[in-house]
Amino acid sequence: MAETQIIKGVVLSSCDYKEKDKLVEIFSLELGKITAVIKSCKAPNAKLKFAFQSFCFAEFSVIKNGKFYQIIDAKQIDSFFDLTLDLSTYYLSSLVLELTSISIDLEEQNPQLFLLLLNTLKHICYDNMPVHLVTAKFCQDILTMLGYKVDYSKCVSCGTQYLGKIFLNLDTGAFVCNNCETETSLQISVQAFSLLKIINQTSYDRLGTIKIADSVAREAILVVCKNIEYRLLKVVRSAKFI
Numbered sequence: 485m486a487e488t489q490i491i492k493g494v495v496l497s498s499c500d501y502k503e504k505d506k507l508v509e510i511f512s513l514e515l516g517k518i519t520a521v522i523k524s525c526k527a528p529n530a531k532l533k534f535a536f537q538s539f540c541f542a543e544f545s546v547i548k549n550g551k552f553y554q555i556i557d558a559k560q561i562d563s564f565f566d567l568t569l570d571l572s573t574y575y576l577s578s579l580v581l582e583l584t585s586i587s588i589d590l591e592e593q594n595p596q597l598f599l600l601l602l603n604t605l606k607h608i609c610y611d612n613m614p615v616h617l618v619t620a621k622f623c624q625d626i627l628t629m630l631g632y633k634v635d636y637s638k639c640v641s642c643g644t645q646y647l648g649k650i651f652l653n654l655d656t657g658a659f660v661c662n663n664c665e666t667e668t669s670l671q672i673s674v675q676a677f678s679l680l681k682i683i684n685q686t687s688y689d690r691l692g693t694i695k696i697a698d699s700v701a702r703e704a705i706l707v708v709c710k711n712i713e714y715r716l717l718k719v720v721r722s723a724k725f726i
């Protein structure tokens with residue numbers, strides 16, 4: 485019998501598995517991202533019914549069981565339940581979970597990302613911060629963590645200051661000017677670009693001082709998500725719901 489390990493983690497997603505079980509993806513401090521089975525947890529009175537809900541932050545007791553881990557017990561630390569009360573907040577927070585998931589490989593430990601995820605969920609859930617802006621900054625932080633530093637000061641191709649339209653070159657992940665636009669460029673509005681530039685220089689606790697329409701923030705988030713998709717060659721499925 486494998487040894488029981490106690491890990492602290494956040495549920496990123498879950499799906500049905502066999503008749504009575506759930507398969508959950510957990511991002512933990514100790515083991516990184518893992519896939520784990522929770523047996524017989526779907527009944528209304530099941531003891532671990534809470535432990536497969538997205539956002540659930542808990543102390544999980546796990547054992548390695550062949551290919552998967554199995555969760556044999558869990559103590560909830562925080563359900564982040566309020567993230568699910570408002571549809572817009574729910575979708576943006578779900579995007580945060582998905583971006584976390586696609587940015588790391590299975591069993592890759594990343595304490596820095598773990599802290600970033602927990603703090604981001606707390607900012608949205610409890611700190612009354614603007615959820616679109618927190619999400620946009622989280623997207624930027626993910627890109628930085630993946631090793632892509634974005635220059636907002638001038639066109640990366642020709643070095644001139646931006647005057648007209650601005651584009652994201654999806655091949656390189658850099659912003660370029662009108663003259664340097666290529667076939668695989670995505671136009672970004674000047675407002676959304678300026679917002680990304682400002683957010684990049686603003687700490688999370690100061691995001692509340694930025695006054696901007698949600699639609700502009702939404703565009704900024706989608707552009708950074710598109711950049712992440714091209715850098716990782718993965719699809720960000722929840723982006724279409726925000």
Ligand SMILES: [Zn+2]
Binds near residue numbers: 641642643644660661
């Ligand atoms: Zn240029």
